[in-house]
Amino acid sequence: MYEFNRNNFFSIKKIYRATEISKLFEKKLIKTRITNDFDILDISSLKNIKKNSFLFLDQEFDAKKNNIANILFITEKEIIFNNPNFENIILVKNLNESWNILLNLIYSHEDSSDYSDEFTKIDNSYISKYAKIDASSKIYNNCVIGKGVEIGKNCIIKNNVVIKNSLVKNNVVICDNSSLGTTGFGFDYKKRGASDLNPQIGIVIIDDNVHLGSGCTIDRGKIDYTYIGKNSMIDNLVHIAHNVEIGDNACIAAQTGISGSVIIGNNVTIGGQAGFAGHLKIGDNVVVAAKSGVTKNIVDNSVVAGFPATDIKKWKRQIIKQKKDGY
Numbered sequence: 299m300y301e302f303n304r305n306n307f308f309s310i311k312k313i314y315r316a317t318e319i320s321k322l323f324e325k326k327l328i329k330t331r332i333t334n335d336f337d338i339l340d341i342s343s344l345k346n347i348k349k350n351s352f353l354f355l356d357q358e359f360d361a362k363k364n365n366i367a368n369i370l371f372i373t374e375k376e377i378i379f380n381n382p383n384f385e386n387i388i389l390v391k392n393l394n395e396s397w398n399i400l401l402n403l404i405y406s407h408e409d410s411s412d413y414s415d416e417f418t419k420i421d422n423s424y425i426s427k428y429a430k431i432d433a434s435s436k437i438y439n440n441c442v443i444g445k446g447v448e449i450g451k452n453c454i455i456k457n458n459v460v461i462k463n464s465l466v467k468n469n470v471v472i473c474d475n476s477s478l479g480t481t482g483f484g485f486d487y488k489k490r491g492a493s494d495l496n497p498q499i500g501i502v503i504i505d506d507n508v509h510l511g512s513g514c515t516i517d518r519g520k521i522d523y524t525y526i527g528k529n530s531m532i533d534n535l536v537h538i539a540h541n542v543e544i545g546d547n548a549c550i551a552a553q554t555g556i557s558g559s560v561i562i563g564n565n566v567t568i569g570g571q572a573g574f575a576g577h578l579k580i581g582d583n584v585v586v587a588a589k590s591g592v593t594k595n596i597v598d599n600s601v602v603a604g605f606p607a608t609d610i611k612k613w614k615r616q617i618i619k620q621k622k623d624g625y
Contacts, residue, residue, distance in 0.1 A: 311404060326390050352370040397496060409497060438459075442462070502524045524538060554572045558577070
C-alpha cells in the first residue's frame with residue numbers, strides 16, 4: 299500500500315469522538331457498543347486499516363486477529379454486530395446512507411458545496427497554492443492543478459488538463475484534455491441523483507514514466523487510491539474507474555473502459571474498445587484483444603478475445619463454426 303495524507307486533499311471539518319458518531323445517524327441507527335472513546339482521525343478500508351479511524355464493514359472480518367487500536371466499525375449486519383470481538387461497533391439500518399451522512403459531515407470534498415481551494419494563475423494555468431510541482435516539470439496552457447496535488451520531476455502536462463486529488467511521480471506525460479482525480483461512479487441504485495452521490499475521498503497515483511493520452515479520465519479511489527504502474531502506456535479516450543490498480547508496463551489502447559476495483563497485473567496489453575466488468579482480477583502478461591468484453595477473472599499469461607472474453611483459440615473456433623452455420 300502507498301501511504302498518503304488524506305487531509306492534504308480533503309479537509310476534516312470537525313474531529314468527532316467515537317461516542318459522538320452514533321448521534322450523527324439519528325433514525326438510521328439501531329444500536330451501538332462502544333467500550334473506549336477516542337478521536338476519529340481517518341477512515342480505513344479492509345486493505346489499509348489505520349488506528350483512530352472508522353471502517354464500514356459488510357463482510358467477514360477477523361477482529362481478534364486484526365487487533366489495531368481504536369477502530370470504530372459500522373455495519374448493517376447484525377451477525378457482525380453480535381461478534382464480541384468487535385469492541386467498538388455501530389449497527390445501522392442502511393450502510394450506504396450511513397456512509398453518505400458520515401463522510402459529508404466529517405470531510406470537505408469537491409462534491410459538497412463547502413469545498414474550497416485557492417488558485418494562482420501561472421503561465422495561463424490555474425495552480426492551487428496547496429499543490430507542489432517540481433521546477434523541472436512543464437505545465438502547458440489552461441490547466442487546473444488542485445489542492446494537495448504533487449507533480450514530480452521532468453513531467454509534461456499538456457493543454458487543458460485537470461489534475462486534482464492526485465500524486466504524479468517523475469517523467470510522466472499527460473496529454474491534452476485529460477482529467478485525473480475525478481469523482482467515481484458511486485451511488486445507491488435505489489436512490490439515484492446528484493444529491494445522493496457517495497463521497498469519494500481517495501486519490502489517484504501515477505507512478506514513474508507513465509504516458510497518458512488525450513481525453514482520458516481516471517477516477518480517484520473511494521477510500522484508498524486508483525493506481526497506474528510504472529512505464530505504462532495509456533492511449534487516448536481511456537476511462538479508468540475508482541479503485542482500479544494497474545501494474546507496471548501496461549499497454550492500453552484507445553476507448554478502453556475499466557470498471558471500478560479491477561486489479562490488473564504487470565505487462566498487460568489491452569486492445570482498443572475493450573471493456574471490463576467491475577471487481578475482476580487480471581493476471582500478469584495477459585493480452586486482451588480489441589473489442590473484447592471481459593466479465594471474469596483472467597489468469598497469468600492468457601490471451602483472450604470476444605464477448606464474453608475467452609481463450610483466443612477457443613474464440614476463433616467459435617467464429618469459424620458460426621460462419622459454417624451461416625451466421
